[in-house]
Amino acid sequence: MTGPNILLTRIDNRLIHGQVGVTWVNHLGANLVVVANDKAAGDEVQQSLMDMVLPDVIQARYFSLQKTIDVIHKASPKQKIFLVVKDVHDALALKEGGVPLEQINVGNMHYEEGKKQISSTVSVDEADISAFKKLEQLGVSMDLRGVPNEKGQNIMDLL
Template sequence: MGNIVYTRIDDRLVHGQVMTAWVQVTKANEVLIVDDDVAKDTFLQMVMKSAMPNKVSLKVVTINEAKDYIENQGKGKNIFILVKTPLTVERLHEQEVNIQSLGVGGMGAREDRMTLYRNISASDEEKRALIRLNELGVDVFFQVTPDNTKVRLSNVLKGA
């Protein structure tokens, strides 16, 4: 089985300095994007692969392919899981993918979302997913960049 070194929500997925910083800090040698739509978009995958740091591979799988990939093809890799929403992480947890902590870094404003923490927004359904994951023992925290302090979900909800 692959070693999951970090699981992050960032709806921008692979992007510039933040991605480079996270990959470096976590010592990941593979970024695994779990997203059904991106898995179908070969052009977007090509663009993201070109933005990856050297020595770090990028793999894109559907939610249903993720567990098998991590357990089999991910063997010996330090995997950084990247998703767009907490709903994906909740589905992975239901499939018994061993996610122990979840960093929430980027969920942009949309019509169905309200501000949850700083510039991070969530719909009611996404907020419930974060709470459920936390109740299931996943350490859910907000941290935009590695040099920011982690802010636990429970502290964010106290202020909400």
């Protein structure tokens, strides 16, 4: 096998929570959740809270974007990785940094001032749309869905 065994990458501004920590991990058969986000990588309190959501048999790592780029290729093939990022910009930085992202699940991007809501759980602004378009140009497929048993929608159809 070449490259890390990344089962799926999810964009979710909540990072690890019940849906991610239980539903997605079980669905994917992941044994490692890697949170790639600069802020979360340095926030031990947030990490402890996220660890509490995960089953004991699932490991979690909290890396900055650069550390993820630097170490993901060293992952053992036995590590079944569920990669979680906070936003589309983190995902794009990883892809442009050489992390082999092929499929992204867009789960949650909260509404903020200046963003338009494109689904019940996802709001975007022009910078987000631009980042999604770059990811598409780089060959990444992206679907929007909250939980595995939902029918996914191509995010590009909603932008």
